[in-house]
Amino acid sequence: MKKCNVFLVGAGPGDKSLLTVKALNLIKRADVIIYDKLVDKDILKDVKENCEMIYVGKDAYKHTMKQEDINDLIYQKSKESMVVRLKGGDPYVFGRGGEEALYLxxxxxxxEVVPGISSSIGGLTYAGIPITHRGLSQSFHVITGNARNNQETDTDWKSLAKIEGTLVFLMGIGNIEKIQDNLIANGKSPDEKVAFISMATRYNQKTYTCKLKEAKNCVNLNNIKAPSLIVIGEVVDLHDKLNFFESRELYGKTVLVTRTRSKNSEYRQILEEYGARVFEVPTIKVAKKKESEEILIKYLKNKIYDYIAFTSHNSVKYFFEILLDKKFDFRELRGIKIGSIGPATEKELNKYGIFSDVMPKNFTGKDLAFDIHKEIEENKIRDxxxxxxxxEISTDNFTSVFDCSVQIDRIEVYTNSVNTNSRDYLIDVLENENVDYISFTSSSTFTNLYxxxxxxxxxxxxxxxxxxxGDITSNTIKKAGFEIELQAQKASIESMVEKIIEDAKKDR
Structure with missing residues (x-):
């Protein structure tokens, strides 16, 4: 049996989260990726380090590479490499995937062919337009609106005009006058509903509606450009009621987030669920501090602690990584109370089957210290x-609360340094994108970015x-000479998102 070396993969309509699991797994494994214009660039961030990336994108009547040359390129690369031919939407829906498959x-x-969500269906869904709906449309028809070699299409306008189902034209914005005139000339009502969905499923999606007789003017008036879908049919009427995507709280807003790479992704997901466009700039690079491993184990074995205080999720992560690496038995921690700074730190603790005994209402190191100090006094704990x-860069906010009667062993379990690898990307985003918000989840996220x-x-x-x-981060930013426009009520990601949403509502 021959080893399969070529995969014709559909990347979906635009939103990277609509990529299939199989497609993503193949992208991560590929030696060569040959991709089109409409492929979301964020999808390509998951490629392996030595993957060869080849762009063969096409605009109307202007091609980076002829289709025949693309076919041969796939073939030549397949001789020695695993090739993913990545195409917007679905490979077989006006994607010329069939031609490439036959050549192979x-x-x-x-x-193998990996289907993708076609914009002809997924794009309509994101605009609140079901492609079929009982009582309005019992069928749908997808038509290419792009005349080959700038000639007339072989479209049967007479038959299309008689269809009562939904008509979806792909690649048709440049021919909108022909589509409008031919449908009306062949009997389609001039008052038929039309929608134009620009940049479907992407952060800057925009939907315009009009009547068929107004289609050309609508395109010109709103300067609608490709890539845009043209939808004709009664289902367009449902747009106003079902338009979930463009009505989200942060739709049209851009947020730059600054954390470590792993924590950025969680924050990004929350923001994107509310409709924001998000740029991740990891300003912090963290790593386990190797030289602290032996002393941590020594302290745990030789001292009996009343409390272990965690003031960040990273302190939890690297504490337990060291314990696991050194094969330290977690049962030896029994009887020790655990202090946690807030939900994110608590969540990290829970991964190890541990739940905190002390968590302050305000999620700061000083507030955690106050709560522990209160317990010590109430329970009259001596020594x-x-x-x-x-x-290694933690302040003394936690330790400063206690007097000399309390012994605190500070052990720096991880390093925290500036992620200089992100600098060029940061400058590029700030120069070329309209960023509405930039968020700082700690003083170091700001100082590192600065x-x-x-x-x-x-x-x-x-x-x-x-x-x-929170206050500590705000004070750091103010000391550098900048104003703070928004501050979370609680020191949590969720509270920051709430604050951004509250502010964004003012612009609606």
Missing amino acids: VDKGVSF CKILYPCS EMLGKENESYLNNIKKVSI
Whole structure:
């Protein structure tokens, strides 16, 4: 049996989260990816380090590479590499995937086709337009609106005009006058409902509706450009009621998030669920501090602690990583009370089957210290010992609350440094994108970003609303000479998102 070396993969209509699981797994494994214009660039972030990326995108009547050359390119690359031919939408819906597949058959090359969500269905869904609906449309028809070689299409306008179902034209914006005139000339009502869905399923999707007789004027008036879908039929009437995508709280807003790469992704997901366009700039690079491993184990074995205080999710992560690496038995922690700074830290603890005994109402290190101090006094604990795993740059906000009667062993279990690898991307985003909000979840996210920008680029921050997680972070930003437009009521990601949503409503 021949090994399959070529995969014709549909990337979906635009929103990267609509990519299928199989497609994503193949993208991660590919040696070569040959991709089209409509493929979301975020999808390509998941490729392996040495993957060869080849762009063969096409505009109307202007091609980077002729189809015949693309066919041969796939064949040539397949001789020694695993090739993913990545196409917007579905490979077989006006994607020329069939031509590529037949070429491979003629060359004796094994291949697989991975379907993708076609914009002709997924794009309508995101605009609140069901492609079929009982009582309105019992069928749908997908038509290419792009005349080959700038000639007349072989479209049967007479038959299309008589159809009562939904008509969807792909690649038809440039021929909107012909579509309008031919349908009306062949009997379609001039008052038939029409929708134009620009950049379907993407952050900047926009839907326009009109009557068929107004279609050309609607395109010109709103400057509607490709890629846009043209939808004709009674189902267009449902747009106003079912338009969930463009009515989300942060639709049309852009947020730049600054955390470690792993935590950025969680934050990004929440923001995108509310409709925001998100740029991730990891300003912090964290790593386990190797030189602290032996001393941590020594302290745990030789001292009996009353409390272990965690003031970040990373302190939990690297504390337990060290314990696992050193094969330390978690049962030896029994009897020790656990302090957690807030929900994110608690969530990390829960991964190890541990739940905190102390969590302050305000999610700061100082408030955690106050709550532990209160317990010590109430329970009259003498010679109290607290283990404090933390970052090498942690402040004394936690330790300063206690007097000398409490022994605190501070152990720096992880390093926290500036992620200089993100600098070029950061500058590019600030120069070329309209960023509405930039969020800071700690003082170090700001100080690191400030260092990455440099004095010569700090003015980029002036016209962007800065969102702070709390007082400590806000004070750090103010000391650098900047205003804080928004501050979360609680020191949590959820509270920051609520604050951004509250502010965004003012623009609606």
